[in-house]
Amino acid sequence: MRAVLRRCATLAIFLLFIIGSFPWAGPVQATERGRVTNLPLPRYVSLKATLGNVRRGPSLSHRIDWVYTRRGVPLQITAEFGHWRQVRDRDGAGGWMHYSLLSGVRTVLVDQDMLPLLRAPRTDSEVLAKAEIGVIARLGECTPDWCRIEADGGSGWVPKTAIWGVDPDEIRE
The missing domain is CATH 2.30.30.40 (SH3 Domains)
Known part of the structure; x- marks a missing residue:
């Protein structure tokens, strides 16, 4: 009886792992x-x-x-x-x-063409460089709405909504 219970428990754990590992699992x-x-x-x-x-x-x-x-x-x-x-x-x-x-x-993918890299995390800040769509950049610090990125020697602040590879609520120092 114990062997049967052990097998059932092992099967249940295996099924939970499999179900949780596929995209259709939610x-x-x-x-x-x-x-x-x-x-x-x-x-x-x-x-x-x-x-x-x-x-x-x-x-x-x-x-x-x-x-x-x-x-x-x-x-x-x-x-x-x-x-x-x-x-x-x-x-x-x-x-x-x-x-x-x-x-x-950590890297991010630029999702906006000719994305301005700004000196400070503000829309009215000076533009230091621009990044083309598809550029892979190294991720630096992030505030609730902005992230600092670096690519090909240029760096600056960009809105989180313009990059992929960081969660919307993620904060990095």
């Missing part, structure tokens, strides 16, 4: 923690490597759906399984990547 709560790292889910990371395979499942035996080819591209981790992280990009496309391809260095 949005991931920010208070959730990764089962492997105990870090918050979802969270943002960046692609460490120049090439990164995105697979259908968390193992080398799963098919590669596509390959990221831009080092530093921001990704959001939504689940963990062993050495694998389920990620999604700015377009919502997702899959599984090996953790060694990911970095904790």
Whole structure:
């Protein structure tokens, strides 16, 4: 009887993990923690490597759906399984990547063409540079409405709504 109960409990835990690991399971709560790292889910990371395979499942035996080819591209981790992280990009496309391809260095993707980088986090501040849409920038500090970014030697403040890779309520010092 104990063996049956143990198997049922193991199966229930496995099913809860599987159900919570797929996009159709609904949005991931920010208070959730990764089962492997105990870090918050979802969270943002960046692609460490120049090439990164995105697979259908968390193992080398799963098919590669596509390959990221831009080092530093921001990704959001939504689940963990062993050495694998389920990620999604700015377009919502997702899959599984090996953790060694990911970095904790925070980057963002510029979502607005010719985005002004400002000296201070105010709309009336001096424009220091402009960033084209699709630029990958390193993320600095963030206030409730603004973030400081750096790309190709230029840096400045931009509205959070003009970049992808940071949560709307995220504060960084």
